[in-house]
Amino acid sequence: MAVSTNPLLSVRDVTVRFGGIVALDGVSFDVAQGQVCGLIGPNGAGKTTLFNCLSRLYAYQSGDILFEGQSITALPTHRIAALGLGRTFQNLAMFRTLPVRDNIMIGAHARSSAGFVASALRLPFVGAEERRLRERADQIMTYLDLSAVADRPAGDLPFGTQKRVEMGRALAADPKLLLLDEPAAGLNHEELSDLGRLITDVRDRLKITVLLVEHHMSLVMGVSDHIVALNFGRKIAEGSPAEIQQHPEVIAAYLGTPAHATADAPRETAHV
Incomplete structure (x- = not known):
């Protein structure tokens, strides 16, 4: 190191x-x-x-x-x-009803180049950007051994797994x-x-x-x-x-x- x-x-x-x-x-x-x-x-x-x-x-x-x-x-x-700067919290800060993948993608949006207006209008490059963020979320889920629960609501998972989801959200922002x-x-x-x-x-x-x-x-x-x-x-x-x-x-x-x-x-x- x-x-x-x-x-x-x-x-x-x-x-x-x-x-x-x-x-x-x-x-x-x-x-x-x-x-x-x-x-x-x-x-x-x-x-x-x-x-x-x-x-x-x-x-x-x-x-x-x-x-x-x-x-x-x-x-x-x-x-x-x-x-x-990425951060986790003492009390889990996540969207409990959203799937694990979506929770992690939310973290990746900090590095997104698509603004609110472009996303609302679904301009052509927005779709490519979403695919990039999805791929990034998939990489992080593989790294954190979360791929098997990618489509499950985060709030339904064991506490220790939820902790990894929150770390994944923080890591998604690079x-x-x-x-x-x-x-x-x-x-x-x-x-x-x-x-x-x-x-x-x-x-x-x-x-x-x-x-x-x-x-x-x-x-x-x-x-x-x-x-x-x-x-x-x-x-x-x-x-x-x-x-x-x-x-x-x-x-x-x-x-x-x-x-x-x-x-x-x-x-x-x-x-x-």
Whole structure:
């Protein structure tokens, strides 16, 4: 795996307030191209808030977010997918009554060149465009082992399969950066192992950089090249998985004990 020295994503002193609550407090970090970067922290640490800032669902009161060196602060939400950011959600975001193929094709429409008027008038090139998107959806279903359920309503499938459908929708937009928001939630042990292999394959074979929010520490430590830890909206640590496992503030955040009490207690790092 080759990691670029130029960051694909740069988060610069981002602060988010909801009334008197500070959800993010001057958070800064980079994600290098070619990485799987894990974003960890206890519940309420600000992880999903940061994802919502990256997706332009939330505004931030100060700071900046750069993607490939370009600020996304002023971009409207509908431009984010076309820019090269794909995302999954904690709570499945799909059209439950539509077939799997259609759900994935919806993701591919972010890269469609056919506008609303051309599609409504069914201009000649629109049919060719739809065939291209369908072929792209079929490729992704083959990659994710979803071809057998291509014509079934997504909402009728097992939860773990629905998770793969949502990832397929995100991949259909050909993202440069894939934001995975707790993709392991609700998965069994076998599905968790398959997910770990899939994330590393997305990085290595598809050449897509991944930013991963996850509570399953075994998954995060197993697939991440770099990890950023948040607590109460602040960045408390970043580094390699080995460095994060030994970091006293990270241990304290997860165990609920003062950092100085855990600094000399390596046995407790197994819980991180």
